[in-house]
Amino acid sequence: MIERTFLLRHPSVMVFIALLALFTVGATILSEGFGVGLISTSFVKTLGKTLCLCLIAIAMDLVWGYCGILSLGHFAFFGLGGYMIGMWLMYERTKSIVVEQLGAAQLPPTPEEVREAIGSQIFGVVGGSEIPAIWMFADSLIIQIALVVLVPGLLALVFGWLAFRSRVTGVYLSILTQAMTLALSLYLFQNDSGLRGNNGLSGLQNIPGAENLSQDVISVWFLWASAFALGAGYLFAAWMVSGKFGNVVRGIRDDEARVRFLGYNVEAYKLVVFTVTAVIAGIAGALYYPQAGIINPAEIAPIASIYLAVWVAIGGRGRLYGAVIGAALVSLVSTWFTSGQVPDIPLGFYTIEWVDWWLVLLGFGFVLVTLFAPQGLGGLVDALVRNRQAIAAPPPTPAKSAEKASEAA
Amino acid sequence: MSSLLEVAGVSVTFDGFRAINDLSFEIGRAELRAIIGPNGAGKTTFMDIVTGKTRPDEGRVDYGEPPRSLLRMSESEIARAGIGRKFQRPTVFEQQSVRDNLMMALKNDRSPFGVMAWRAARTDIDKVADLAEEVGLADHLDRPAGELAHGQKQWLEIGMLLAQDPRLLLVDEPAAGMTLGEREHTTELLKRAAETRAVVVVEHDMEFVRRLGCKVTVLHEGSVLAEGSLDHVTANQDVIDVYLGR
Ligand SMILES: Nc1ncnc2c1ncn2[C@@H]1O[C@H](COP(=O)(O)OP(=O)(O)OP(=O)(O)O)[C@@H](O)[C@H]1O
Ligand SMILES: [Mg+2]
Numbered sequence: 296m297i298e299r300t301f302l303l304r305h306p307s308v309m310v311f312i313a314l315l316a317l318f319t320v321g322a323t324i325l326s327e328g329f330g331v332g333l334i335s336t337s338f339v340k341t342l343g344k345t346l347c348l349c350l351i352a353i354a355m356d357l358v359w360g361y362c363g364i365l366s367l368g369h370f371a372f373f374g375l376g377g378y379m380i381g382m383w384l385m386y387e388r389t390k391s392i393v394v395e396q397l398g399a400a401q402l403p404p405t406p407e408e409v410r411e412a413i414g415s416q417i418f419g420v421v422g423g424s425e426i427p428a429i430w431m432f433a434d435s436l437i438i439q440i441a442l443v444v445l446v447p448g449l450l451a452l453v454f455g456w457l458a459f460r461s462r463v464t465g466v467y468l469s470i471l472t473q474a475m476t477l478a479l480s481l482y483l484f485q486n487d488s489g490l491r492g493n494n495g496l497s498g499l500q501n502i503p504g505a506e507n508l509s510q511d512v513i514s515v516w517f518l519w520a521s522a523f524a525l526g527a528g529y530l531f532a533a534w535m536v537s538g539k540f541g542n543v544v545r546g547i548r549d550d551e552a553r554v555r556f557l558g559y560n561v562e563a564y565k566l567v568v569f570t571v572t573a574v575i576a577g578i579a580g581a582l583y584y585p586q587a588g589i590i591n592p593a594e595i596a597p598i599a600s601i602y603l604a605v606w607v608a609i610g611g612r613g614r615l616y617g618a619v620i621g622a623a624l625v626s627l628v629s630t631w632f633t634s635g636q637v638p639d640i641p642l643g644f645y646t647i648e649w650v651d652w653w654l655v656l657l658g659f660g661f662v663l664v665t666l667f668a669p670q671g672l673g674g675l676v677d678a679l680v681r682n683r684q685a686i687a688a689p690p691p692t693p694a695k696s697a698e699k700a701s702e703a704a
Numbered sequence: 705m706s707s708l709l710e711v712a713g714v715s716v717t718f719d720g721f722r723a724i725n726d727l728s729f730e731i732g733r734a735e736l737r738a739i740i741g742p743n744g745a746g747k748t749t750f751m752d753i754v755t756g757k758t759r760p761d762e763g764r765v766d767y768g769e770p771p772r773s774l775l776r777m778s779e780s781e782i783a784r785a786g787i788g789r790k791f792q793r794p795t796v797f798e799q800q801s802v803r804d805n806l807m808m809a810l811k812n813d814r815s816p817f818g819v820m821a822w823r824a825a826r827t828d829i830d831k832v833a834d835l836a837e838e839v840g841l842a843d844h845l846d847r848p849a850g851e852l853a854h855g856q857k858q859w860l861e862i863g864m865l866l867a868q869d870p871r872l873l874l875v876d877e878p879a880a881g882m883t884l885g886e887r888e889h890t891t892e893l894l895k896r897a898a899e900t901r902a903v904v905v906v907e908h909d910m911e912f913v914r915r916l917g918c919k920v921t922v923l924h925e926g927s928v929l930a931e932g933s934l935d936h937v938t939a940n941q942d943v944i945d946v947y948l949g950r
Contacts, residue, residue, distance in 0.1 A: 535820065538819075538820070538822065538823060539804075539807060539808060539819050539822055539824075540816070540819045540820040540822075542797070542800055542804045542807070542808050543808060543819060545797070545799065545800065546797050546800070546808060549797055549798070549799065550795055550797065552757070552779075553791075553795045553797070555778075555779040555780050555783070556755060556779055556780075556783050556788075556789050557780075557783060557808060557809055557864070557868065558780050558783035558784040558814050558868065559780055559814050559819075560778070560780045560814070560815075560816075561780065563815070563816050564816050567816040567817075
């Protein structure tokens with residue numbers, strides 16, 4: 296009942312959920328797996344991945360747009376989520392292959408033989424055959440799913456506790472988060488990190504237990520899973536910022552000292568927001584990488600988190616649909632430009648190759664948005680809606696609107 | 705002697721400069737007190753110390769009963785213990801409505817998860833309406849605080865202070881930039897607040913202090929120069945020399 300009144304008071308949330316449902320059903324109807332086959336399976340995967348990026352953009356908007364913490368490290372949490380689910384995918388898939396191979400022999404393989412074979416299959420590329428201790432639970436989907444939430448959450452909790460407790464803010468905090476994601480990525484690049492160094496985890500598109508399903512079908516399943524996660528994430532975020540919690544968090548963004556003197560423990564609030572958004576990022580990553588098929592340490596390079604901030608800035612900070620618009624638009628356009636589908640422009644003396652020049656275009660777009668739409672593209676949507684309303688109905692009298700608001704509250 | 709706040713022998717040094725120098729000061733449970741003094745006398749720094757923003761180098765700051773030291777408490781703990789503060793420059797949350805500003809200040813659970821699950825009850829809505837009425841903002845509840853006139857922002861901030869239901873109010877230059885009519889309203893607000901709690905007002909405007917009609921403490925170079933009724937301190941030769949005579 297609470298949720299119903301919540302939705303009624305926030306029609307934009309319902310609009311978003313409706314559009315998302317429409318989009319997902321539409322893509323399913325056009326897909327190869329379940330529909331007429333107008334869009335390719337790889338494009339279905341691109342769409343599904345885009346939804347995951349929209350989800351992490353919502354997390355970024357919560358932490359930056361609402362709480363004012365410019366975290367440039369949230370892709371670390373995204374990547375960790377991907378690694379955690381990737382371990383199960385790769386382990387179980389390798390196990391089924393190994394069991395099949397060994398099954399051809401006359402004697403049934405012992406569990407040790409199976410483990411050894413899995414070890415050399417997975418870690419042969421980094422010159423090992425031992426299964427590292429961190430793969431202890433890799434055969435349990437439940438535990439690895441729990442780790443998708445726990446690992447990013449705990450890292451964020453510890454990092455945030457140290458940083459916020461010492462009152463690190465502003466650009467120093469941004470630098471610290473960059474250092475965190477850089478350190479993590481450098482660590483994972485090492486062969487003895489236990490996660491296959493720069494090879495990363497691969498073959499993640501093959502879902503153990505679903506070997507007889509084609510990618511055409513699996514891709515649509517993941518599209519739906521991503522859409523559900525995005526819808527749930529959006530609802531949760533909208534609920535979180537709609538009440539007094541949202542007001543306190545916005546207050547922290549605008550004047551954290553003042554919030555302190557009102558008796559709120561600012562550090563605790565920041566820690567909650569930072570950790571919750573890290574968990575959301577981890578879930579987004581866990582859904583993204585099975586669709587991407589591969590994850591490696593380059594994914595959590597510092598630049599990735601900077602792009603995330605750019606998406607949210609272009610889309611519009613402090614409004615959830617702004618983050619979604621920014622992430623969807625920029626990542627889709629980026630995929631288009633870098634996929635080689637856009638014809639290069641030969642100038643005679645020089646050829647503009649979009650794979651390289653796309654970034655220039657993005658930078659230019661960023662400057663344009665900053666100059667002409669400082670509220671981002673979401674801000675333009677706001678202005679449009681306001682204009683419509685102003686034309687449709689004369690402004691209500693103050694007494695009326697006060698009445699309405701007290702009813703709502 | 706039942707004092708609510710006792711400051712004893714407090715000193716603060718900023719880069720070798722002694723902003724507060726062996727300051728001792730006491731305030732009772734339901735008392736209105738004005739603090740005056742020239743620019744840089746340490747009035748704002750005094751409030752910073754009491755509210756936990758600045759840590760003194762030495763001295764004691766005890767509050768409540770039984771007296772507890774404030775020096776080991778964080779800003780938010782001090783605020784929750786019942787000390788409210790209004791800043792020299794009006795600081796309200798400009799992007800949020802007057803209602804939301806007051807709701808945020810209203811005395812309620814302040815823990816993150818408590819606040820997340822919290823939704824306004826009838827009594828909260830009524831309390832906010834009463835407060836808005838009291839500070840003269842009843843017709844502006846749904847406006848963003850940033851749209852308010854300067855004086856109205858000052859009142860909103862006083863309203864937020866009252867919403868916290870503090871036992872000690874520290875008010876830094878509440879009348880700055882106000883018109884005569886607004887000042888009178890502000891005086892009324894503060895006097896009424898002081899009927900049930902302690903209120904400390906820093907103010908430069910002598911006319912305003914006279915209208916408060918309370919005990920006055922004169923600060924100079926970080927310590928108390930004189931204390932007593934306004935007539936008493938304005939007759940003091942030291943006070944005339946450092947403050948009034950200029
Ligand atoms: N954080 C700080 N760092 C260095 N010096 C400071 C700091 N805070 C205050 N001071 C200095 O301490 C002295 C006292 O300042 P304070 O703001 O308390 O004065 P005040 O009595 O409130 O003056 P005004 O009437 O101008 O508001 C001033 O000389 C000021 O420059
Ligand atoms: Mg001052």
